[in-house]
Amino acid sequence: MREVTESSGTTDASEGEDSPYTPRYTRDELIEKLGVSAEFAEKAWNAFGFARRSSEEKVFSDRDMEALEMFNASSGAMPETTQIAMARAIGQTISRLAEWEAEQLREIADDPTIPWTLEQMSEALGQIQHLIWRRHMALAIERHTDHSSEEKVDLVVGFADIVGYTSLSRRIDLGDLEALLGSFEDDTFDVVVDHGGRVVKTLGDAVMFTFDDSGAAAAAALEIHRLSESDHLPPLRVGLARGAVLPRLGDVFGEPVNIASRLTSSARPGTTLVDDSVATQIADDDRFYLKSMPSLRVRGYKHLKARVLEPHRDGPLSD
Template sequence: MPPSPVTPQPAAARRHAFLLWAGAAFVAVLAAAVALGPITLVDERFSDVLHRQEARTRVPPDSIVLIDIDQRSLEDPQMLELLGNWPWPRAAHGEIVEYLARFGPRAIVFDLIFSEPDVFRPHSDAHFATALESYPVLLPLVVASDGNASPLAALAPVMGLSAGPDADPAAALPLIAPKALPPHLWRTGLINFLEDDDGLGRRYWLHYRHRGWTLPSLPTRTANELGIPVPEDESLRLHWYGQPFERISYRDAYLDSLGEHPQLGVRFAGRTVIIGAAAPGLHDLRPTPLSASTPGPMILATALGNLENGDWLRPVSGGYAFLAGLVLLTMTGIAFARQWNPAATAAAFLTVSLAIVLAAAALLRVNLLWQPFSALLVALGYYFTAGLWSWLRERRRREHTVQMFGRFLDPTVVATLSDTGQMAEATAGRKSEITVLFSDIRGFTTLSETREPEEIVALLNRYFDRQVEVIFEHGGTLDKFIGDAIMAFWGAPMARADHAYAAVLAAMAMVEQLEAFRQEIGEDLAGFDVGIGIHSGAAVVGFLGSKRRLDYTAIGDTVNLASRIEGATKGRARVLVSESTRDACLAQNDCKVDFVDMGEVTVKGRHQPVRLFEPRWRTR
């Protein structure tokens, strides 16, 4: 028997070929995404989400404290009276340095640019310089995008620049240096904001290299002063602290410095003090993964805290992201190739994806930055591609199935079998217990002799429409039309215990439809009648035919006997059934049919006579 057209062998091969080629294409995309980073920002943005969650529990080192030039410091009446509007005289910073020095801080770091002398208050600059002579501080340096370039060789001894073996003696950079102070006080470090392509700052310079020269960043210079090891990398991936650094308003520190008995000073003892701008109007707010307006001193403190704790983020090799994506691609391909349940496929994909995301989150806690998110997106693209392709193929298959089986079965039954995935199993060739019905028109030859061919065809089509509807309404399967005869059966492709009773009820309804049809036509159809034979038994049911033409049919002795019984109806009754059919009907608890014994009949192909019965509606 040919294979069922519901699941043709080439379909699996085409499915596997598509999934293989699509998978290979997505593996190439995955490799490119990992190696070339075309969608790096996807990784960064998803990493930011995890980082914000993980940062909530991270506590910064207690060894760092910030003095903020905040809005309160700028607007406080006492500060306005003492220092006036911003920019303040630099003598105020000198007084802060002197104040802090009394309590023994580890280091004092300014995150303020002193690029030009105060021509109106030179004595103020002098006071600041005197304070720095007594207690050296670390100052910021900025590499400008343009302007007059300064020779690096001349500045190296002052700024702590280091020259590599290939250092260019003529190398120069446009630098914004603390020119308000004498050069010998320039203990500087770079504070240039290092932003990614999306404008967010996730890293901080460690060493800025230019033509063989290395400029240390301010965190690097500070760490070197404090004896903290610094990696040789160009930059440091910041590991943010969600819990705040201790921050003290410049206003509070300055006013405390003027008092005879300072109260805040002990909070600076043995700690690194970073002084910088936090007020929005001072334009030192930067976008970071934590906030769109993170104060520059906070970023500086984070970099220094990372160096001190050794907890900056170390990137994990992209090969592991590729491996994670490959696992997802492989699993997805296997799931669609083996036609897993869609819900199970989705659940497996989500479970593995979630495990990868949770692994990335867990690695953050041990200072490792793993970014598998672009790989996950590539795998997700493959999942949707394979899913869409499978859905379209399944849709075409179901449409083909409904179209094919709509000839044999009630369309609602076809839809049920297709939607529940039982069609292939139900229509596979097998031996089944069924009831077969043959219905043949009586008087057709006489009728055809008195009418035109077109009338005969139209009349028969109207009649067959009615009878096929009856068969479908009673759950039957239309096997075929044989001239003016109809063959149908019950019990396949959907097995049912009452197949015999359903066939008998259908036959009696077909007789009623015949009467209604004759009245509807309203013409002389006295000779137009029907004979129906029914038999129950075992038969082979399935698709028979060639590759070009297949029909769902039943074959075997049960079919032959049903046909012989239909032939025996002439002169006896419109409907006759075999003894096996009668017994099956009477076994039904709600049987509403009586069976009149019509005696035994000898039929072709049988050595023993066959006892036949006429079904009639039960009247009692």
């Protein structure tokens, strides 16, 4: 199988030797043509997740050269530390995705009824990834435009996690555990996206997400709990907090993240806790009922105010 892990493009026999996707450069030739320092090249290469070693294999195309020239030229507007952080985020994300995809493709290729080679499926999957990336990039740019040029944005941050996951993982075999986590992550993702939110990341037994709208976040939280009924999942717990967060490399940081995490850890099985900011914004929404509770004493917060979020006992009021 052709090596594709160290090239940002793919080649095809029909493209011919003069194609801009044809591999022409070794890693050392690429570094020389880019005119970057050996020290920075090694840092970036390592951040992308590749070993620091020379190779005579030509794996980089003219299109790769153009993209990396643009990345290198951004140093005037982007500090080196940010460039390396971006390279690390890309490398870690793509590496994990590639490992999982390679495992799945090898299983498919072992099926004698499948008419495609491993290389054909790999190239098709690469094209699909590019398609999905373009759509997500367009949506991300739109979100950043909506939030103006300010560094911090006002969002609802939420966590959903599986109650008793540690003890559960000791009682069931790895196959059942994998199926449980897959069902939890997939279905939670669907709920969040269907309500207009965005999944930030998965953390083993937890999913972190964000919403612009507090009402949508609350509705999603209540629906997430219903997954325990339909998918035979253990009880779940959810925490929601609203405030200014700092988006960085696909993640978000700030006090609402900490508060949402503490609320989730403090929630009883099958319940959602929300902070004052979320509670205030959904107080008049007849889909929800907010139940008072004593202030929480958790790590970093001696008197954390929270409410228990429940569906409205009489259902939404009619117009």
